[in-house]
Amino acid sequence: MRGDGDGWVVSDTGQAFWGRHGAAGLLLRAPGPDGSAAVLLQHRAAWSHQGGTWGLPGGARDSHETAEEAAVREAYEEAGLTPDQLVVRMSLVTKEVYGVGNEYWSYTTVIADAREMLPTTPNRESAELRWVALDEVADLPLHPGFADSWERLRLACVSLPLLVNPPL
Structure with missing residues (x-):
């Protein structure tokens, strides 16, 4: 389903950025096999x-979403x-x-934790999803x-303790 955020914003330097209202992504962490953090890419x-x-x-x-809501929605759609x-x-x-015209665009990375390296289901936008x-x-x-x-982001992940058993 296409939302009202789909579309490009062109910066004042001519570079294009996806998302009419900005964009967001989910940096999901989980304990890896050795107990240290792995992230889903x-x-x-x-x-x-x-x-x-x-x-x-x-x-x-989309216009009605917070960055957190958009990142979680995208993780559902893409993984x-x-x-x-x-x-x-x-x-x-x-x-x-x-x-152009002083239009503001931003990308927000949302860091989240999961109890384990969850199984994923890629959509057509993914060649692969992998815990790294x-x-x-x-x-x-x-x-x-x-x-x-x-x-x-790596420094933020290192400084923010991984919730091994996050309350879900």
């Missing part, structure tokens, strides 16, 4: 914008994760730009926007 389908790179399940915000499987911990605006150890994320060919924010 999406290998973007070849046909998609920046296809072939790794990033987060996410996409355009089959339901809201009752995760606990939102924090949100970080990881990109802000102004468009925090220390291995930077080894993948990352989506440029995600790559630009990864160090800040």
